[in-house]
Amino acid sequence: MTQTEESFGFLSTLSTGKSERRLARGAVLASAAIFAVLLSFAKQPMPPAKTFVPVYGAVLAVNDLITAVLLFGQCVILRSNALYCLACTYLFAALMAIAHTLTFSNSLSGNGVLGAGPQTTVWLYVLWHAGFPLGVIAYAMHDRSQPRCAGTGRGRSVALGVFAVLVAVAVLTVASGDETLPALLGEQGYTFAMRVVSWSVWALCGAALLILWSRRPHSVLDMWLLVVMWAWLFDVGLSVVFNGGRFDLGFYAGRIYGGVAASFVLLMLLLEIGALYARLIDTRSRIAHKSGELQNLSAQLEMTNDMLADKNRQLREANRLKSEFLANMSHELRTPLNAIIGFSEVLKDGLVGDPESQREYLTDIFTSGQHLLALINDILDLSKIEAGKMSLDLEAVAVEPFLTNCLSIVKEKAAVHHIELKPEINKSLGTILLDQRKTKQIAYNLLSNAVKFTQDHGMVAMRARLVGRKEIENWSAAAETSVRRPLPPGDFSEFLEIAVVDNGRGIAPADAPRLFKAFSQIDSSLSRESEGTGLGLALVLELAKLHQGTVALASTPGYGSCFTVWLPRRDAADQAANLVELKPALHADTLPAARHVVLVIEDNAHAVELISMHLQPEGFRIVPAATARAALEILERLLPDLILLDIVLPDMDGWDLLAQLKRIDIQKGKVAEVPVVITSIEADAVRAQMLGAAKVLQKPYRREDLLWALKDIGLVGNPSLAEEKKRAAT
Template structure:
């Protein structure tokens, strides 16, 4: 009993020592309030872990009366034994010391002067259970001798319920994001498939012989303009959705600014000439490299340049300059001589689908481009801003991180031949196209008809495509992804696994154009991934690259391709 009395006294001493003496403490009001608190379980034990004090809160939470547990049981008897055992095993692994389960596991750190807080499940007298947070502190006498432990516990049910609800909400949000991504991928495919026929055949008609009449060419130009604009809208909406869902894949590489700006200038020049807007790219004194995704950075700058031209005045001009702000930051500025923006318009500039009152104007747009541009810049660790004056014009600027130039020389990039499929030489080569959509097949057939060095075979499903590839050993294969039977990816894997066809370069030609679809296809082993709608020149150059590789691949005699 002397030990028990010392443990209870120790609990009082611990409280007294924390706040000193005073009239409140002298009257015992504070101790009474604490030990009679119904919101916290306060349990004091002796040095062996046997309960010596069991307050009102402990009685309320656990359902035991004090006289039922004092000098009878250990607090560990009221905890989930599996959790106590798991805690003992975790402490043993952490400290490299064998630790028995039970109260020793609960009090191990406290006995060594380490204040400990842990989460365990309390077991009540009536068989129910609830999660609790327990703080355990060692009690020592005036000589530093361990005389017991003080355990202060609180019901953790509300917090656990909140955590569970949060976890469920996060899971639901992730499922919704995944469903949205899958929907966008599917919708992109469904929209691109008819666009492929519209834009593909329009390109063929525009470059056909005899040359279209002036009236026909105007109609063709309108079809192409509307088609490419619709494709641009699809891409912008997909980009925005992917950014918001965190699914957009970005690379990080040193990008040469001078080369990138030259490419952007070439893309914008024709529109600038058409609108009588002058382009002035200030030459760079020193070569600069920035950190970013080259494709996405090009998208950012082209969008700013297109806007600067589109919303400019006739006979206006656009100036592009690069200024080094610090050893780590370069600023790219795009200055136009347009009508400028008001303070109110600037406040809403980067809001999705907000065209700043230009909905009734003649310029097409959705108000998505600048939003995507801003978020792409932020994803690359940069900043974007704008200064504008009504009646004078606007200056958009992008700050990017400067990095060192690549330290190693990479192999020279492949340079396309001057005329389509020049590397095919005089020998007729066979190309297999695996495609189940008749319009897409007819389009590629007409494209390949312009290449006398190529003979085209076609298959309408993956299994037939594999049989044709094994029988005729084509020099190159175009493979759709969504095929009946087996997918284009699976067909490609089977062909690569076959020694007879493993050397054949296979190009994915698909309307699955979401970045993760492209990455998945390239990682699976496609030679290249071309998206629909087809850009005829891009497809021909990709085929030429594949044929160049096929020239150095091993060949063996094969069956005569059907005519």
């Protein structure tokens, strides 16, 4: 069947549901129960009722004719051979009911309207009740998986006419040849021949029932035909099998069953027609509804166009902000570059001879370079986060000294403006797993902004404590401006809260939505009083989210602001088993008097020269290798005390070389025992630890960073006091 046919809900195409099966089962069980009760009284004589047979025949003929017409109508639509066969069967039953009524003696006339003999009606009943199950068997045996009939409407009309003529000939033959037929009805009731014929007809009804039952799956029409065949079986059983003759209880009861059987399919077809009309009304209503929906869609389309126009305005605004950011970045980048180029040119040309002036200019160059590096790092970090390429490098951090050290970073800048720095950090916070560099970025950006936007003689405080997830989710502030970004879902129940409070100018509610957006600043003019790129707070938010934390702001214009960051508490003990224990080759208190040898695997000559300047004063002899192949050749002759390895090499991936170094055995010892320090732009600390590296330094790095790394692995003593102070300040 096609989807369209099923959607119209024809009885011959619809699958049966639980409610239909329950109703049909109930009808069969009720009929069977009544049949069982009447069976013992089937031979009970009853008075003849002359009007019973005409009424019975008329009801059956009308029911079967209407059923046949309705089935022919469906056949025209569906063009089903099986349905056409069933329609002809019902037409046959209607014609036989008419013939049976017209030949029944003493009903409409003495010998019937057609003038038939005493055996004619009985034989018509037998042919009628044998022909109907044969038609049902023919319907059931048709292949309904291919419902379409190739025949034309004209051919079917001819076939219908031939069928009607055959029925008429059969009726006339039976009526005129009564003397030649075996006697089925005698003076004492049914003859032996009638018993044989009636049992045969009853068996044929049972066979039709079984064949129809076996042809699955059943449609709704099949199910009600099964009910009809059960009624037909009870009709024949009471009328001619288990009764004694005419006008007994079985005679009347069986024909009543026949009338009921003729009504089942007709009733279902009429209900189907009512349902089709209801569907037509519903379809019309749905068409009207769809028309309304189309109008709504048209309105939504207009709204979508308005939204697109709004998005275009937002894109233009984003482009404006980006252009503004680039113009601002041009200013921010050119300022330190101008200092670097200008002062280095003065030194290059020898225009300043005073060593103190030279030191001052070199300090300016160094400071400008650090500022430039910080700007570039902010841009690169934000790009890496947006691309999903940044991960956490967790390590155990003592929270109180770490945050106190972060506060000291802005000490000089705060002192210039006489701003008081107040540490209000809980000293019992202990050790927590954090990404130290990224957490330091968060703290520095918040502190730098607080100092930048606080007037002279103001106050900046840093607070830290542990809070629960519920406290964050229920966070609120009694401030004019209040914003909290959503906390990412997760299993963390406790968080480190870092808050930076100032009594500066504050932030208006209208400016709050722009704070955590990249390339966006409250004051965007190039002549503003405070420098900045507009990336700091955006980076704070993204780094907090990377930790699976969040940020919040509470501010009142004219009274100051409080920026809060929440980072999940990860206990250091939870990941101790995953940390690689790095054993130093030598200890500071047992340093040999001999000169240390450092193999520097680096393809950039300037980088090698810079490393030499850093390490030669500390008693190291530098052995350079520009390629991995050259390094391996050197290691065949020399076992160094330290290897400095750049990951980006011309002939081999540095990670592959590191793995190979940890497997090489040579005559003088094992290269795997030599500490390796990674010095590269690619600072993947986790991968380096897994491959056995002792330390990782990300380029560009300072001399004291290198010396502190060598101190940690036991190759140098403590750096100078001046270098230690510089390290604490940064």
